[in-house]
Amino acid sequence: MIKMNKISKKLLMMVSIIMLLVFGISYLLNNYFSSDYYLYKMKQRLTSIYFEVQNLSIEELVEAEQSIENNNNVTIVMVENHGSTEEINDNVQFALFKDKIVLNKFWITDETLQKVAKGQTVKLLFNQGKLKSSLLTVLYEQENQLILLGTVVVHNTDALQIVNQLNLYSILLGIIISLLLVAYFSQKIITPLEKLKSVAKDISNLNFKQVEIKSGDEIEELSYSINEMSNRLKNAHSELVKKNQSLNTLISSISHEVKTPLSLIQAYTIGIQDGLDDGTYTDVILEQVTYTSEMVDYLIKLSKVQAMKVNKSKFDLRELLQKVIAQYKITLQNNHLHVRSNLDSIENFSIEEDMSQMEIVFHNLISNAIK
Known part of the structure; x- marks a missing residue:
């Protein structure tokens, strides 16, 4: 059974109208004008014969009479x-x-x-x-x-009626057969289009499928274009997901990393208000502001690349650790905490690493320990 859809119905209707008009006009012409046309052609033929013989003498006409009659009826x-x-x-x-x-x-x-x-x-x-x-x-x-x-002009009205009746039946049969063939071949065209429609719908739902159509025409070329579009959208969507993940990671990292310096800035600011400043509080606050700015810049750079280049250099790890611990002086006092270190047992404090990233690591360790 042939399945009909909107395009098939439209195509079938258009073909039906065209065939009905063509066959209808042909039938009307045969039925009503064929006799007149037959008489017109006979008059033309007789006139042409007259033009051929009008200038012949009687003797010439008598000689050519038999030939003219036989050849022209x-x-x-x-x-x-x-x-x-x-x-x-x-x-x-x-x-x-x-x-x-x-x-x-x-x-x-x-x-x-x-x-x-x-x-x-x-x-x-x-x-x-x-x-x-x-x-x-x-x-x-x-x-x-x-x-x-x-x-002699034969009156062919009866014969024409029979012929026209046969033509009418032939036309009706031809229309039926033609419509069935149109419906069948239109389905051959519509089926690939329905596949493309289904794939396009899946792509709109972020399901980047592929379609394989072998029709050898523009529909096959369209399927190639849709497959290419699907691949590109898939890649673009994948990149967008990665960027969203990087953005979420950035926001989470900034939220986490900024809390510690802000807490230190708050603690030292309160210490200044309470008159506990020994002359180093403002330096610590400025240092934490600079550290926060650099850390935010670093996190932004980190979100833009998958692997950041590490700038390694030699530095004294003990000095860096003591510097970080000193920044938590007020916070440790407010929480009644004391840091015990055994740095003298280590012989060599010189290492070659990225100093800024190591500082972030120490800040995370100490702030988490305090919490």
């Missing part, structure tokens, strides 16, 4: 153009009878004979009634001879 009759109208009519009818053309109705009028006598060419059509035929004639005068060129 016409009858040529020549009678003396004198006497009464009735005599001329009898002579013409008898000549036609000898050529095996029997007529029910035939009469050349005086007016027609007068026109011919003046050198005019007269075209007449004699309907034979029940014989269902007509005699199409051209009359003209040549060397006092009345020359008639005639051809």
Whole structure:
């Protein structure tokens, strides 16, 4: 069973309308204008024969008469153009009878004979009634001879009705077969489009699928473009997720790292207000502000690259550790805590590392220990 969708229905409707118009117009033309067209073509043929023989003498016409009649399916009759109208009519009818053309109705009028006598060419059509035929004639005068060129025109109304009826049945059958074929082949076109639609919907839901279509046309090229778009969106989405993760990590790191220097700044500021400053509190506060600024810059740089370059240099680890511990003097006192160190047992305090990152490590260790 052929599945119909919106595009198939539209395509089927458009093709149906076009076929109905084409076949309908063809049927109407055959039914109502074929007889007139047939008569028009017969008149044209008879006129062309007249143009060929009008300048021939009687002797030349007599010699060519048999050939012209056989090749063009016409009858040529020549009678003396004198006497009464009735005599001329009898002579013409008898000549036609000898050529095996029997007529029910035939009469050349005086007016027609007068026109011919003046050198005019007269075209007449004699309907034979029940014989269902007509005699199409051209009359003209040549060397006092009345020359008639005639051809029988068969009335084909009955035959045309039968043919048109058969055409109608053929048209209806052709329309049905054509519509079935259109529905079948449109489905061949629509099926890949439905696949593309499904994949596009999945991509919009961040499910970056691929589609494989082998149709050898623009739809296959479109599938390649959609697959490429899916890959690029997948990569872009992956990069965006990584950046979001880096941003979340940055925010978390800043929140965590900034708390410690802010706590120290707060503690030393309160100490100044309480008159506990021994002359070093403002230096510690400025140092913590500088440290906080540098740490924020470092974290921002860290979020921009996956692996930051480490700037290693030689420095004294004991001095760095004592410096960091000194910054927590007020916090340790407020929490009634004391730091015990055994630094004298270490022989070599000189190391080669990134001093700024080591300072962050010590701050995290001491602040977490205090908490």
